[in-house]
Amino acid sequence: MYQVAVQPYWRRVHAHLASVQDLCRDIMCRDGIGALLNSLGPGIRWNAPVLEINSAGMARVEPNGHGLLLSPSFFLQGGAAVLPSLPGRAGSSPVLVFPGHSGGHHCSLLDEVPPPAPAASRLPQESLAALLGRTRAAILHALRDGCSNGELAEELGITPGAISQHTATLRNAGLISTHRSGGRVVHTVTALGRHLLCAASDCTEVCGGT
Known part of the structure; x- marks a missing residue:
């Protein structure tokens, strides 16, 4: 399944997510953490000292000094999701997974498979x-x-x-x-x-x- 559904597109997906990470870094360095959090998509709003996330089934999560890990997702549809900790690492930082695309652009990346690069x-x-x-x-x-x-x-x-x-x-x-x-x-x-x-x-x- 991986060879058919993921591998042919992985180079473009990886480049796209790397671009999202670079843009997040630029926003934080230029305008601060509040601007970064407010830029992550609809339904995510920084209302200091609380990050409000409008998503079904969302519960209150306390980082307890562990910070927050931001993780763009290529396939996530709709609102963001929060994982209390990294899978298999209890007590680690909670993870905010947010849509790493704008509009339908993520679909256009998969329209055709580019030829392998040298x-x-x-x-x-x-x-x-x-x-x-x-x-x-x-x-x-x-x-x-x-x-x-x-x-x-x-x-x-x-x-x-x-x-x-x-x-x-x-x-x-x-x-x-x-x-x-x-x-x-x-x-x-x-x-x-x-x-x-x-x-x-x-x-x-x-x-x-x-």
């Missing part, structure tokens, strides 16, 4: 992913030859809106530049970005060597 480009170098986040590292890697938001969204399987936020972060860091070509907005990697890719992958092709 082995060398399936994942960015782990050191680069640790520095930038998995999604932004993948975007930087994909922009070596320049492409648009729509092309990036199609290749990585995440929304154009998420692509715009990530490319803005990379542009502000001086790693990519953006220009218009006809009716398209095209992103390309700057010299600094290529040096970063080169350092992470030890690849002369990225740096322009022979």
Whole structure:
């Protein structure tokens, strides 16, 4: 069942959830934990010091100093769900599982199975992913030859809106530049970005060597 129902789509699902995690991290760093909690979807509202979750069968959960683990779900429909602790780990932090998609976009990710990526480009170098986040590292890697938001969204399987936020972060860091070509907005990697890719992958092709 896994090989038929999950494996062909897993790369896109994984990239999408990684993008959700990166966006949550950005919101928290920029606007604070309250803004993050209020952004998790309808029926979730931070009314300090209580996180209110409008969901059927929801009971009051006391973290008791263990914090709260946020877990986006690709398949969860409707409202959020709270697990008192991680499965098999009694006494651990409660887990807030929230829908990790907007509208029907999660269905469009499964419309067609993309061809397998070359082995060398399936994942960015782990050191680069640790520095930038998995999604932004993948975007930087994909922009070596320049492409648009729509092309990036199609290749990585995440929304154009998420692509715009990530490319803005990379542009502000001086790693990519953006220009218009006809009716398209095209992103390309700057010299600094290529040096970063080169350092992470030890690849002369990225740096322009022979």
